Amino acid sequence: MRTSIVRSVQSAIARSSSSSSRTYVCARAYSSDSVPERKVAVLGAAGGIGQPLALLMKLNPLVSKLSLYDIAGTPGVAADVSHINTRSEVCGYAGEEHLGKALEGADVVIIPAGVPRKPGMTRDDLFNINAGIVKSLCTAIAKYCPHALVNMISNPVNSTVPIAAEVFKKAGTYDEKRLFGVTTLDVVRAKTFYAGKANVNVAEVNVPVIGGHAGITILPLFSQATPKANLSDEVIKALTKRTQDGGTEVVEAKAGKGSATLSMAYAGAIFADACLKGLNGVPDVVECSYVQSNVTELPFFASKVRLGKNGVEEVLGLGPLSDYEKETLESLKPELLSSIEKGIKFANQS
Numbered sequence: 001m002r003t004s005i006v007r008s009v010q011s012a013i014a015r016s017s018s019s020s021s022r023t024y025v026c027a028r029a030y031s032s033d034s035v036p037e038r039k040v041a042v043l044g045a046a047g048g049i050g051q052p053l054a055l056l057m058k059l060n061p062l063v064s065k066l067s068l069y070d071i072a073g074t075p076g077v078a079a080d081v082s083h084i085n086t087r088s089e090v091c092g093y094a095g096e097e098h099l100g101k102a103l104e105g106a107d108v109v110i111i112p113a114g115v116p117r118k119p120g121m122t123r124d125d126l127f128n129i130n131a132g133i134v135k136s137l138c139t140a141i142a143k144y145c146p147h148a149l150v151n152m153i154s155n156p157v158n159s160t161v162p163i164a165a166e167v168f169k170k171a172g173t174y175d176e177k178r179l180f181g182v183t184t185l186d187v188v189r190a191k192t193f194y195a196g197k198a199n200v201n202v203a204e205v206n207v208p209v210i211g212g213h214a215g216i217t218i219l220p221l222f223s224q225a226t227p228k229a230n231l232s233d234e235v236i237k238a239l240t241k242r243t244q245d246g247g248t249e250v251v252e253a254k255a256g257k258g259s260a261t262l263s264m265a266y267a268g269a270i271f272a273d274a275c276l277k278g279l280n281g282v283p284d285v286v287e288c289s290y291v292q293s294n295v296t297e298l299p300f301f302a303s304k305v306r307l308g309k310n311g312v313e314e315v316l317g318l319g320p321l322s323d324y325e326k327e328t329l330e331s332l333k334p335e336l337l338s339s340i341e342k343g344i345k346f347a348n349q350s
């Protein structure tokens, strides 16, 4: 992903001698026969995450159609990114009456629609607003692109993914292989924080992160981190806590102006790229994601997942855990279960 973005940017700069100005909503750049046609839709594309995510997906050579949907503001975002001379055609859709067109034929739908946290709030405090948004967007997905891979970013992810599953079940379109809670930002943070403490090249670091995506439900497995480093128990605990509180660290630093957007867009682009590679048959694509799972007794759980032509090819096991990780895993289960149940209840009563 990193290499392909750099290549796209480099070749875009090399080709930047002439660009025409376009004022229409859909703009085609150029086509390529070497990779399959893939449509990616971003719902909430005019927001803090949506805009940089739209940029990063426009730089992805695996995307042939980029569909940007929001309740307002998307024609401007679409016109802007459409001038970037990369493969994809870009279309901007604003307003619910255009949601069907935005979704039709999508292979991957990324959902960063909804309100972000302010200081003092938990992700669960977003439930009342975001649950309804996610429910209505997923109802439309079931209707217009029931086979798309859905990348859920909207918080609280621990509940919005079960809501999506229930909506799809009711519509008769649920396929557990195609629904993903995006927890990649937890992995991105764990890698960065670990590299800093272990004094290793961050580009080589791998750290699985399991559980869910809120506070103590986020469990980075530093015992499995590579390259190996001899970190003390205290340092591992501090790294775990910092990863769990990474979102809050950004919310506080932004002081009322929202939560992580740029790092989230990066993480979302990494995960969508992995989904596209899996769909295209690239072997051994593995990312952590919050999916329907039986690796624990909880119905949804984040762990390493192998991606393939149908979405989830295999939910991988947790591997060996340290005593600290075993204890932390047990203590996160009640909160995660209650967030899952809250989502299921919401979807079935409203």
Ligand SMILES: NC(=O)C1=CN([C@@H]2O[C@H](COP(=O)(O)OP(=O)(O)OC[C@H]3O[C@@H](n4cnc5c(N)ncnc54)[C@H](O)[C@@H]3O)[C@@H](O)[C@H]2O)C=CC1
Pocket: 043, 044, 045, 046, 047, 048, 049, 050, 069, 070, 071, 072, 112, 113, 114, 115, 116, 117, 126, 130, 133, 137, 152, 153, 154, 155, 156, 157, 182, 183, 184, 185, 186, 213, 258, 259, 260, 261, 264
């Ligand atoms: N999974 C993760 O790791 C992360 C998740 N998030 C979550 O992502 C969500 C979005 O965050 P930001 O982009 O910062 O918020 P934002 O407020 O900047 O953007 C949200 C966008 O969603 C749009 N929107 C609202 N209702 C909509 C609907 N019914 N259909 C389509 N679009 C709709 C808004 O118009 C807005 O443009 C929040 O819930 C936030 O908590 C944020 C960071 C990390």
Ligand SMILES: O=C([O-])CC(=O)C(=O)O
Pocket: 116, 117, 123, 155, 185, 246, 247, 248, 250, 251, 259, 260
């Ligand atoms: O903390 C938040 O509200 C946004 C988020 O999920 C993150 O940054 O991990």
